Amino acid sequence: AQRVTQPEKLLSVFKGAPVELKCNYSYSGSPELFWYVQYSRQRLQLLLRHISRESIKGFTADLNKGETSFHLKKPFAQEEDSAMYYCAPSYSGAGSYQLTFGKGTKLSVIP
Amino acid sequence: DAGVTQSPTHLIKTRGQQVTLRCSPKSGHDTVSWYQQALGQGPQFIFQYYEEEERQRGNFPDRFSGHQFPNYSSELNVNALLLGDSALYLCASSKPLKGLNTEAFFGQGTRLTVV
Numbered sequence: 001a002q003r004v005t006q007p008e009k010l011l012s013v014f015k016g017a018p019v020e021l022k023c024n025y026s027y028s029g030s031p032e033l034f035w036y037v038q039y040s041r042q043r044l045q046l047l048l049r050h051i052s053r054e055s056i057k058g059f060t061a062d063l064n065k066g067e068t069s070f071h072l073k074k075p076f077a078q079e080e081d082s083a084m085y086y087c088a089p090s091y092s093g094a095g096s097y098q099l100t101f102g103k104g105t106k107l108s109v110i111p
Numbered sequence: 112d113a114g115v116t117q118s119p120t121h122l123i124k125t126r127g128q129q130v131t132l133r134c135s136p137k138s139g140h141d142t143v144s145w146y147q148q149a150l151g152q153g154p155q156f157i158f159q160y161y162e163e164e165e166r167q168r169g170n171f172p173d174r175f176s177g178h179q180f181p182n183y184s185s186e187l188n189v190n191a192l193l194l195g196d197s198a199l200y201l202c203a204s205s206k207p208l209k210g211l212n213t214e215a216f217f218g219q220g221t222r223l224t225v226v
Contacts, residue, residue, distance in 0.1 A: 004153075043115075044154070044201065044217040086153050097207045098144060098167050099215060101153030 002027050002091050006102035013077050014110045021072040021105045023087030031089040033070045034099065035061055038084040047072075047085070057081070077109045112138045117202050117218035124192050124225050132187040132223070136204030137216045142166075143185040144215065145177060146201040154201055160185050189223075197225045 003026040013019050025031065033050040048056045050063045050070060061072045070087060084106050088099040116135045124130050136143050142161045146154035156169035160179035174190045183204075189196055199222050203215040 043219050044203075046214045049214070088153075097142070097205065097213075098156045098159055098169065099146075099154075099203075100156065101146075103151070103153045 002031075002089065002100045004087055004089060004100055004102035006085075006087055006105050008105045009103070010106045010108065012108045012110060015079055016076050019072075019074045019077045019081070019107065019109075021085050021087075021107065023070045023072065023102060025068050025070065025087070025089045025100075027068065027089055027091070030065075031091060033061070033063055034088045034090060035059070035070075035072050036086045036088055036099075036101070038086070040083070044086070077107075079109050079111055082107055082109045115202055115204050115216050115218035117200075117221050119221060120219065121222045122224070124223065126192055126194060126225055128192050129188065129190045130192060130223060132189075132200050132202075132221045134185045134187070134202030134204075134218060136183050136185070136202075140204035140206045140216070141183050142205045142207060143179055143183065144203045144205070145185070145187045146203065147171075148199040148201055148220070150198075157187070192225045194225050197223060199223075 005024045035047040036044050037047040038044045059074045063070050084104050086104045087102045114137050118133045144159040145157040148154045157171050158168040159166050163179045176188045179185045199220045201220045202218040205213050205215045
């Protein structure tokens with residue numbers, strides 16, 4: 001069974017400090033990897049996907065296949081980054097593209 | 112485009128009853144997935160519909176069933192409700208490109224409370 005581990009339930013950092021949200025997955029094959037974010041009172045939305053290799057809102061994520069990790073990073077945290085972050089590998093089976101979500105990390109940026 | 116819309120937003124049901132939740136996908140999307148999110152947990156995949164057929168199913172009992180209509184909208188039905196079915200139910204739509212997953216757009220969810 002596919003498993004996603006986000007070890008930190010809550011992460012508090014000061015504004016301007018670097019942020020790293022950890023994600024480890026256990027998968028067979030080569031999953032596609034996503035980070036989704038949920039800001040207060042908003043719906044879940046895509047933050048970034050590894051295949052596009054882009055930086056969104058200053059966040060980047062590096063896929064390490066050897067360590068099966070997909071950690072999310074930002075060099076300088078902003079208050080508006082406070083939100084719930086979910087790592088979500090995508091398992092493609094039988095033509096389906098289901099997402100398997102971790103339990104999430106709540107990021108709190110302290111002014 | 113209103114994006115993904117779900118109805119109702121909140122629902123209270125009694126144990127043993129049946130419930131139907133509805134989802135309209137984002138315009139242009141043909142694939143609908145349903146997720147259950149218990150308090151403090153990440154969303155858990157229930158099933159996915161494409162071309163009116165269930166394409167993939169997560170680890171949920173047969174009490175959970177669904178349907179997709181020709182206009183791509185979808186319903187999630189839960190029979191014989193248990194207290195443990197209380198959760199936020201999320202609908203997500205997408206239009207996967209050949210061989211690749213694409214961004215899933217989520218609805219605001221339906222909060223189901225079973226008493």
